[in-house]
Amino acid sequence: MPLPVLNSLLVEQAVRAALDEDFGRAGDITSQATIPAEARAKAVIAARKKPGALAGLELAKKAFELVDPSLCFEALAADGDRFSPGAIVARIEGSARGILSAERVALNFLGRMCGVATLTSHYAQAVAHTKAKICCTRKTTPGLRAFEKYAVRCGGGMNHRFGLDDAVLIKDNHIAVAGGVIPALRAAKGFAGHLVKIEIEVDTLDQLREVLAEGADVVLLDNMSPEQLRAAVAMIGGRMLAEASGGVALDSVKAIAESGVDLISVGALTHSAPVLDLGLDIEMS
Template identity: 45%
Template sequence: MFNWVLIDEIIVNALKEDISNIDITTDNLIDNKSISKACMITKENGVIAGLAVAKRVFEMIDGEIKVIFNVKDGDEVTKGVNIAEIKGSTKAILKGERIALNILQRMSGIASISKKYSEIVKDYPVRIVDTRKTTPGLRILEKYAVRVGGCHNHRYNLSESVMIKDNHIRAVGGIKKAVAKIKDRTSHTVKIEVEVESVNKLKEAIEAGADIVMLDNMNIDEMTKAVKVAEGRVLLEASGGLNIGNIVDVAKTGVDIISVGALTHSAKAMDISLNIF
């Protein structure tokens, strides 16, 4: 599911940020031999994501701690559900609480909004995808949460695939020149996506040999026309200002992909608490 080398690095950095020396409260109040039980309780409805990562936080603090889940990633839960039970060192529970919750709440919030987007277009042959508008350092977690919610991932980073955007085009001197140059310098296995802002530029991108064309900030009429012009020769991605209120209209145009930055950059963290009992 995860590259745990990368996940462990995220957790270590988070713990170093949260405990620069000692936990001045816990280490002075709690005996080393103290054992406690705790549970994680949802305080609102949503979709759970990130349980294994939250568990890993506690395990990295104390390898003897036990975490048992009552739900799994992707489950839709209501307010008041006991989603996990934790038993072990009281100190470890208290020291890991905030980092585990921060990660779990963030990922569950993204999964929850992704679920709403995926459900609203489920009757259309279109994919909702995320963008690179993620929290620095947390992209692997956030893109996983998008998938848990039923949406899909766009490219993971700048090294993964080609996307020739407006600034690239201006810098090189046109779509045709940009596509030709990138084809000459990359493998035949690499897909090439080109961003355009008009139907005429779409035609130019198709003629240049693009595999995917991003329709940037086009209105519904322009997208509809673009689909007719493309005639299935390239994949069409709608992008720019798309949200829960307008994606159904966009899906109806016949585009193949709708990219929504809000899946990650505007997701509200799901409210989850941890209580020792």
């Protein structure tokens, strides 16, 4: 499946903000103090000790471009590619000061996004023998949602809502305030436009029966065991999409997928993904 295109305006905005944070008021005083202005260098960005899935090259490239537009950045792989330890994913050539000043911001974005993509790839591989698709959630790093969700796609996952305005998702607290499953669904149907999908969370099979009676586009089966999920899938009978959620882990996702659900949402993809270690190695030219 082709990857979405990252919004170039969002990329520049995010990278510029990160560089502003890093440069502070006086800029890279270490490079200014120790490296002649005319010095040039070549560098590579390479994976360290672990394999992974690549994501974030555009942000890394933008970091070098904004620091010094004369720098030459050559990508040797593409987002979505898998790589082995030691693999070189990009080369940079030009001003030594520029390369070193942009290094940390570029690697911060790459490491974070590759970490998300890599963890997602592990989940996707675990359920590849089933029809289930792995989805992310809104449990993202503030300010980085678009990039972390893009990284999920690079790892073989799918995106859930990007924000509160994407779709109606009725959770347990909405149900409690609205007075029950059916009142919440009826209110949502009366409010939502014809292009807005409605999903509702249920904790029990009794709640699911109410949803099936009233109708929805997607039902979120929250914190159910594989046995309960199988029963729920049988009850749904293909009338709406079935999404499993709640405490999903790598050691449990296979059994969840084998219950027959269509989607499995995993908050850990973005809120618990470890940063993948990539580094920049430089040589003087």
